[in-house]
Amino acid sequence: MPAPPQFIKYVDDNANGFIQRLAKAVQIPSVSGDASYRKHVFEMATFLEGELQAVGAQVKRVPLGKQVLDGQEIDLPPALLASIGNDPKKKTILCYGHYDVQPALKSDGWDTEPFQLVVNEKTGQLIGRGSTDDKGPVLGWINILEAHKKLGLELPVNLKFCFEGMEESGSEGLDDLIKSEVGKGKFFDGVEAICISDNYWLNTRTPCLTYGLRGISYYNVTIRGPAKDLHSGAFGRTVHEPMTDLIHIMSRLVTPQGKILIPGVEDLVAPLVTGEKERYDALDYSIQDVEAAVGAPIALSDDKATVLMGRMREPSLSLHGIEGAFSAAGAKTVIPAKVSGKFSIRLVPNQTPDNIDPLVISYIQSEFKKLGSKNTLIIENLHGGKPWMADPTHWNYVAATKATEAIYNKKPDLTREGGSIPVTLTFAESLGVNVLLLPMGRGDDGAHSFNEKLDRSNYIEGTKLLGTYLYEVGSI
C-alpha cells in the first residue's frame, strides 16, 4: 500500500521547514572524534531528544559510560532509544542512525562554513557537515512523525529508534547496549525488521537497496633488525635490512591486478551462482562512473560487472603503508631498524577473520623463511570484522522496493558495498532479524570529505521514501 496522498503533500508543503530542521542540526558541530567537541555531541543528543519528544516519541537517554580520548577521560555520548506505537496488530520496525559527524575545518577545502547549512539554489544542494551522513536521514524519520502528528494520521507500523553519537568513532559502547537490550521485555523485544539509512546510491541517478557489506581483517607485519637506525653508507650490504625483507613480503600478497596471492584466501569466496553476474551487468553503473569517482582512468577492468564484483562480492587486499621507515620529503640515507607494513583484506562470504587469519599468518611466516634473513618477524591482527549479507528477497526488501518504485518510478538497484558498517552485523546477529540498508543520499555526496552535501530532492523525496516504506511494510 503506498503512503496516503496527504502525507506526500505534507512533505512537499513543508520542505522548507524540514530544511530548517536540518540547518539547526548541522549548526551543532557534533564531532565525536575530538574531545574538545564532545559537549556539542551532547548538545546534539539533547536537540534530537527534543525533536523526537515534540513529534510524540517516548525517548530513553542511555548513558554508555566513559572513554579516554586525547589523553582525558570523558563521558561517551548517550544512545537515544525511542519508540512510538505499541499496537500488537502492527509490525514493529527498528530504525538506526547516528547524530555525530566527521571533523570538518574550512581549511580542509570547504567552499563554505562546514557547520552552517548552505542551500545552493542553482544546484539544489544542501551543503554542510552531516547533511548526508547522517543527520539528513535521521531527521527524515522525524519529518515523517511530524507529518503524521500534524495530519492526525495513524502510523502504519510500531517504530523503535536507536540513534547513537559515536558511529564515526567506532560506535564505542553501542554493541554492549544492543546485546543488553535483547530479550523478553527489553527495548528491542518485538522488533521484526531493521532499516538503516546511512549509506549512498551507487551513482547519482538510481536509488538502491543494499544487502551486503564486506568485512575486514587488518594486519601489521613488523620486521626488526638492528638495535637502532643505521647509516646506509656505513652499513649498506653489511647486514640484513628490515625494509628489504618487508618489501619482499608485501610484494607477495597481491598482484597489481588485485588478485590475492595468499593461498586459500580466494578459495573461501562463495562461488558465483547462475545469473549472479547478470545482476551486476544490470546495475546502473559504468566504468566511467568509477573513473569519475577516483579521478583517473585506472579501473582494473573494462568490464563493468568485473569491476562491480571486485568491489561487492570479492575480497580485496590493500597495502596501506609502512610505519618506521623514512616517510618525509627529501632524501635521507637511513636503514630503518624496525618497520611495520600495514595491509588489510576486505572479506566477503564465506570469509571471516577467524578463517583468514591462520592463512595469512602461516603464509607470511613461510615466505619470510624463504628470504633467508636473520631479522625478526612479528605478525599482528590489529582489528577485524565479519562480512554481512542479508536476504534481499525478504519482505523488508520487497517493501523497500515497492516504496522506491512509488517515489522514484524506478526499480532500485540491489547493491552490496565494499566497506563495513559494523553495527549492521551486530543488529543482524543480536536480534536475528532482517536488516535493510535504505540510503537517502547519492554516491557523490562526499560523506567524509569537504563540501559534504545532500541534494534537496534526495532529502525531500527520501523523507517520502522512508515514510512510504513504512506503509509498504504495514500492508505486507
Next chain:
Amino acid sequence: MPAPPQFIKYVDDNANGFIQRLAKAVQIPSVSGDASYRKHVFEMATFLEGELQAVGAQVKRVPLGKQVLDGQEIDLPPALLASIGNDPKKKTILCYGHYDVQPALKSDGWDTEPFQLVVNEKTGQLIGRGSTDDKGPVLGWINILEAHKKLGLELPVNLKFCFEGMEESGSEGLDDLIKSEVGKGKFFDGVEAICISDNYWLNTRTPCLTYGLRGISYYNVTIRGPAKDLHSGAFGRTVHEPMTDLIHIMSRLVTPQGKILIPGVEDLVAPLVTGEKERYDALDYSIQDVEAAVGAPIALSDDKATVLMGRMREPSLSLHGIEGAFSAAGAKTVIPAKVSGKFSIRLVPNQTPDNIDPLVISYIQSEFKKLGSKNTLIIENLHGGKPWMADPTHWNYVAATKATEAIYNKKPDLTREGGSIPVTLTFAESLGVNVLLLPMGRGDDGAHSFNEKLDRSNYIEGTKLLGTYLYEVGSI
C-alpha cells in the same frame, strides 16, 4: 723522520691544556643545520680564527654567500683559509676539517649536557657534541702549531688549512670556493697532498688510513593513481593501487642478501685483483665487531672478508622508505593516491651516477610495464656523487703509515669506507693531488649520535700522529 722528542713531550705535558681548548670549542653549539644556531657557527669561526692567529697562522675569512634555511635567508658561515710557512724547499700540505656540528639535545638520549665537554676519568672519554666530529681533529692541528711556536721549532712542511662551517649541511658554498682558489697565485697553488681527519678507525683498537669512499645515487620512484586518497572499502579491487605497483617495483631492486637486481649495475664493479680478498682478511675486524656495532646478529655473511668487501668495495642498495603512504601508528584503511619510494645505491669504482642512472631508469620502466598497471610512473634522481679512491702507495700514505707505526707501534689498517665525504672528491679532482683520510677517533665514537665522544688517548696520541705525519712527509 719521526717527530723530535721535544714535540712528543710537549704534547704529553700540555694534554690538559689541549682538552681545555676542546672544551671551549664544544661549548659553542655550532649546529649548521638549524637557522637559530647560525650565530653560534659564526662564533665558532671567530674562535677558530683567533686560535689559528695565536699560533702563528695567517687567516683569510671567506664569506660564502647566503642560503635559505627554515624559511629565512641567512648568511653562510665563512670558510677559514689559513697558511703558515712558505719555504720553497718544503712540501706543502693542505689540511681540511669542519667546525660545525650535528644537532644535539639532551632529550635525544644524552647522559650529559651535549654542549659541555665532560671528561670521564674512569673511561678516559671526552664526551660532547663535536668532540670527535670534527672539533677534536681540527684542534689537533692547532695543538701542533702551538707546540712548535712554544718550542721555537721549525715546521717540517708548509701548511695550508681549509676549515668550513657547513659540512654537516651539505658543504654549501665550498665547492665553488675550492674551484675558484685553484690556479697560479691562488690559495691552493702549490699544494702537493691533502690530509683530511674527519673519519674513524674501523674498530676500537687499530688505527687506519682510508683510501676510498663509496659514491651514491639517490632515487625517488613515484607512482600516481587516483586524484585523491581512496577508502579501501569503497575502492579495494576496483582500481590499480599505486602502493601495490610501487611495492612490486621496490621488491625487484635488491635481494634480502644484498645482491642488486638491476641488470648491469654489478657488472660495472671493478673485479677483485689477485690478493685483494686477502687484504680484507688481514684487517683487524670481526663479525662480532659488526654485530656489536648494529646491536643484533644480522651480518649478511659469516665470512669477515665478505662482509667487509660488501661495505668497502661493493655497491649496496638500501630501501629507505615511502613518502605519501600511511606511516603513522594505528590502522588507517587508505588507498594512497600518490606514493614515492626512496632508495639509493652506494657506488664503487667503476660506477658513477652517469653510468648507473640509465640502467636504473630503464630497468624500472621495463618492470613497471610488466605490471600491466594503468597508473603513472615517474623516476627522479634526487642527488648523486661519484666514488673516490686514492693510490694508497703514494708517499702521502707512506708517510702516514710510518707516523702511525711511530705513535701506535702498529701497522695501520688500510680501509675504504662505505659512506661519502663529497669534499674529498672535489679536492682530489680540483687540485689533482693525492688525498689521505687520516682519522683521529675510534669506530664507536658515535659521531652523529647521542653521547658522542673522543677518547682522551685518541685526542692526545692523534695530535702526535698528525704532527709526526708532517715530519714523515717532510723527510720523504
